[in-house]
């Protein structure tokens with residue numbers, strides 16, 4: 001009975017949103033750029049956010065993973081030791097999402113999925129939520145950069 005009542009609602013939804021903009025974005029996977037920091041050194045890695053695992057081919061002991069243009073929570077990082085990932089923001093003027101890696105260790109492979117929107121892109125269009133912001137949050141219909149309390153008080 002409940003199923004029958006839901007059906008017209010679902011059909012209505014399908015008809016009223018024929019071509020949402022996010023469908024175009026999903027045609028090609030978004031490309032995520034990372035910096036894997038090992039104390040004073042590190043390496044860059046580019047990964048298509050297509051849900052597949054990509055090896056890093058690098059054995060450095062990583063202590064911080066920075067998602068330069070992606071949402072770090074939409075990615076997984078495989079290691080071969082016990083590991084904890086702690087979400088944090090970098091100290092840049094445009095803060096970036098990071099995982100602090102404890103204890104520092106090699107990251108074997110990475111996989112990411114989904115997509116996200118750049119700073120000042122529309123996260124709400126015509127009253128419709130478009131998607132997650134990369135390295136920012138959605139406010140007044142736009143993706144805004146993360147800020148720190150000290151930035152606001154200036």
Ligand SMILES: *[C@@H]1O[C@H](CO)[C@@H](O)[C@H](O)[C@H]1NC(C)=O
Pocket residue numbers: 035041042043044
């Ligand atoms: C990583 O990329 C950044 C930005 O392109 C560059 O400045 C930096 O030198 C690169 N680091 C390494 C270790 O390749």
